[in-house]
Amino acid sequence: MRSELLSRVLSLLPDPQEGRSELRQYAGMLRDYPRRGGKGIRSELLLASARVHGVQQDTPGWDAALWLAAALELFQNWVLIHDDIEDDSEERRGQPALHRLHGVPLAINAGDALHAYMWAAVHRAGVPGAMDEFLNMIHHTARGQHLDLCWVEDRRWDLAEADYLEMVEQKTAYYTVVIPLRLGALAAGARPSxxxxxxxxxxxxxxxxxxxxxxxxxxxxxxxxxxxxxxxxxxxxxxxxxxxxxxxxxxxxxxxxxxxxxxxxxxxxxxxxxxxxxxxxxxxxxxxxxxxxxxxxxxxxxxxxFQDAPDVQAAGELMAAMRKLATREA
Amino acid sequence: MRSELLSRVLSLLPDPQEGRSELRQYAGMLRDYPRRGGKGIRSELLLASARVHGVQQDTPGWDAALWLAAALELFQNWVLIHDDIEDDSEERRGQPALHRLHGVPLAINAGDALHAYMWAAVHRAGVPGAMDEFLNMIHHTARGQHLDLCWVEDRRWDLAEADYLEMVEQKTAYYTVVIPLRLGALAAGARPSxxxxxxxxxxxxxxxxxxxxxxxxxxxxxxxxxxxxxxxxxxxxxxxxxxxxxxxxxxxxxxxxxxxxxxxxxxxxxxxxxxxxxxxxxxxxxxxxxxxxxxxxxxxxxxxxFQDAPDVQAAGELMAAMRKLATREA
Incomplete structure (x- = not known):
């Protein structure tokens, strides 16, 4: 994610220099995944959508959009901590998964805390309707994750392509595209299409x-x-x-x-x-x-x-970026 | 918890009759712990504090207090799901722990979803300042839980009584007493003492x-x-x-x-x-x-x-209940 988002994310989290050694470890665990440097695909899409809807840089609307983007990054990071446990993944972004470094109990707890800080970022944005979007996003993501995990646990392979698509829509599409587009509109005070x-x-x-x-x-x-x-x-x-x-x-x-x-x-x-x-x-x-x-x-x-979008050029850029994502080589 | 709280909690959660069998299971998992019938100690304290601060039954303030109390019950339940995994507990309220019934991955995911529904209840209450209280509560609880888990993991017994008390204050005292007292005041539109x-x-x-x-x-x-x-x-x-x-x-x-x-x-x-x-x-x-x-x-x-509390009788009742809790036989 871009550095101004990372600093917003880190500004919300507990101070890693403070308190007894166990609590310094705790604070370090909360900062670990965000600092590993994800691509920030969802937060960039949210910011692009805000621009399309007329939000200009260095305005209060842009500041609100940045807080929502920070919240989306926090979402991504707490979900990854828990997903890595659920899938028992070995690595995340080229380093050992958090539960492989600190054990499952501490990693579940760190993910829970990061989840709460996500809501702090949503709250900080002060954008009407944003909280409902995040609730809806988690609602879909948790359902999709449940489907995926059930199939793994039951070793089910007798699935139709439609089953897979239902799972992916719930687990990935809402938080990757639908909700970032909607949040960008809300940051501009517009009604999402x-x-x-x-x-x-x-x-x-x-x-x-x-x-x-x-x-x-x-x-x-x-x-x-x-x-x-x-x-x-x-x-x-x-x-x-x-x-x-x-x-x-x-x-x-x-x-x-x-x-x-x-x-x-x-x-x-x-x-x-x-x-x-x-x-x-x-x-x-x-x-x-x-x-x-x-x-x-x-x-x-x-x-x-986007036909009547306030910023037509930004709309063109957003669509070019989406096209690139869907055909990317990496 | 009292039945009017349980129905509020359940009203927020997904319908267990809807969708494919995996999603009905998901909805059932979210409802499981709340329906096992905890004592509702924290929600009762919150409601008692609201009464002390002058909130009367069947007023909008009472409705808001009930939503906050429902949120506190949701907090308790998602935390218990995750705690039971972290401690690998066998039972909860006389039945097998959720992860023993459905496996760790699905139980982590169900706890995460229930966490989000807690925020839906906070949002629904519409009480200014309540969101900060919940953020603060999770901040303390996660720190306390981290301390406790660290000591278990490192098999540490070279602890002073002060260490234990620091852990208990963070892990238990805020969410059991401090925050319920404060939320009751906020539901009445009063400043917490x-x-x-x-x-x-x-x-x-x-x-x-x-x-x-x-x-x-x-x-x-x-x-x-x-x-x-x-x-x-x-x-x-x-x-x-x-x-x-x-x-x-x-x-x-x-x-x-x-x-x-x-x-x-x-x-x-x-x-x-x-x-x-x-x-x-x-x-x-x-x-x-x-x-x-x-x-x-x-x-x-x-x-x-409580010296100048709007409802002196309710204050006396709250203190009697607190005294009973601290000296209880079960």
Whole structure:
């Protein structure tokens, strides 16, 4: 995230120099993830939406938008702390996950505290309606996360593509696109367009599917995560669900057998073989095409919503940025 | 909690009849702990404080106080879900802990969602200043929880009584007494007395120490929890810390050896022996006396704060209830 957002985030958090050593550790844990430097995709989208709606830099509206953007970054960070526990991830942004550094109990507690500081940032923004947006955002995200976790726990692979899309809309699209677009409008004192929801759901799905494709077929250096990591983690993706419906029965069986194992018990050689099958199937191209169509649909809806935008140039920039995100290489 | 609070809490939560089976499970998980029927100690204190400050039933002020009380119950419940994971507790209110029923990942997520619904209740109350109280409450509680968890993780027993009291003030006293007293005043549109903080810290400490005593020396039927459970869980209490400073070295050594083991590895026979040593020592009486003095101090401060209260009778009732809590048998 941009440095002026990071300083706002850190300004809300407890002082890491204060109190007994345990409390200095606590304060350090709250600052850890925000300082690891995420891309700030959601906060930038929120700020871009505020500009489209006529908010100009160095005005009170811009200050409010920055607080909302800081709140969105705090959201992202507390959710990541808890997600990393829920998925038992090893790494986050190139360093060990917080619970791998401090244990699960302290990391749950740090995520809870960061969650509360998110509300402090929302409160600080003083934007009418913003609190309802954050409530709605968490409502959707928690539902999507529940679906995803249920399927992992029950080792369910008998899912339709529509199931995956429902999960991604709830878990990713609202907090990545729909709500940032809406918050930008609210920061400007404007009423969010009703088109933001269908546009954001389509663009959010495109964004997530693109991420799934990159995880399987991307350039490891540009992408910055382990290629094929989703396979090892047993993540449901559009690619895998499409492939399962078309793959030869013996490949399917090998796949389901591996997915029935815990991550450390999976056989790297067999996983590499499955990885190759997936790449050689038409399923990556299918997912790409689906993501492309969703991106086009989302951008068209957005263009309609921005037709009478106060700042037409900013609207063009926002849409170019969204297009880039949905077709990105990393 | 009283039934009108429970219905307010449930009215905010997602419908358990709606959507696919996974989402019905999700909605059911959010409702589970609130429906298990806690005592509602904090919400009753908040409502009592509102009455002391002149709020009368069936007025808008009373409605606001009820929403704040519902928020306090939601706080208690999401914190318990996460605490039970952090302590790996087996039971909560006579039934298996939520993560024992559904696994850790889903339970973390359900706690997070319930946390957000707490803010929805705060928002609904529409009481100026209430949001800051909740932020402050979580700030203290998370710090106290961090201290407690650190000591467990590092198997630290070289703690002074002052360390324990600092932890209990942060972890328990703010959310149990200080903040409910303050929220009651705010619901009445009054400025909370500055005496509420020292009074609440003293009474909160008395309340927790009383709980520690009951856990060790209470009547199992009345108390409703396993007597000696704190010992098996390795909880730091004023009793144990006092005893460690006075016990014969060989008893100390047996104790520390057992506390170095995980719960399932502890020897029930040895734990029973330690339990007896603790009961036979002067440490229970020491803790009782300390709690009694704290309760007296807290009540005296409260009497001062309520001197010019709009409702003197309600003030008397609140203080009688506080006295009862600090000397309760269960």
């Amino acid at each position: 009703e088109q933001f929801t269908p546009a954001g759901l389509a663009l959010g799905a495109a964004f997530q599917i693109r991420d799934d494709v990159l995880n399987l077929a991307g350039d490891a250096v540009k992408y910055g995560k382990e290629i094929g990591g989703d396979l090892l983690e047993g993540k449901r993706t559009l690619i895998v669900l499409h492939w399962l419906n078309t793959a030869p029965p013996e490949q399917r069986q090998v796949f389901l057998q591996q997915m029935g194992l815990n991550r450390p018990d999976k056989d790297p050689h067999t996983i590499a073989k499955i990885h190759r099958w997936l790449l050689d199937s038409g399923s990556v191209a299918h997912a790409q095409a689906y993501a492309h169509a969703q991106a086009q649909e989302g951008l068209a809806l957005l263009a309609g919503a | 500055e005496q509420f903080t020292p009074a609440g810290l003293a009474l909160g400490a008395a309340f927790q120490i009383r709980d520690d005593v009951l856990n060790l020396a209470g009547d199992a039927v009345k108390y409703g929890k396993e007597i000696g459970g704190d010992l098996l869980e390795g909880k730091r209490t004023l009793i144990v810390l006092h005893w460690l400073n006075t016990a014969p070295p060989e008893q100390r050594q047996v104790f520390l050896q057992q506390m170095g083991l995980n719960r399932p590895d502890k020897d029930p026979h040895t734990i029973a022996k330690i339990h007896r040593w603790l009961l036979d020592s002067g440490s229970v009486a020491h803790a009782q006396a300390y709690a009694h003095a704290q309760a007296q101090e807290g009540l005296a401060l409260l009497a001062g704060a």
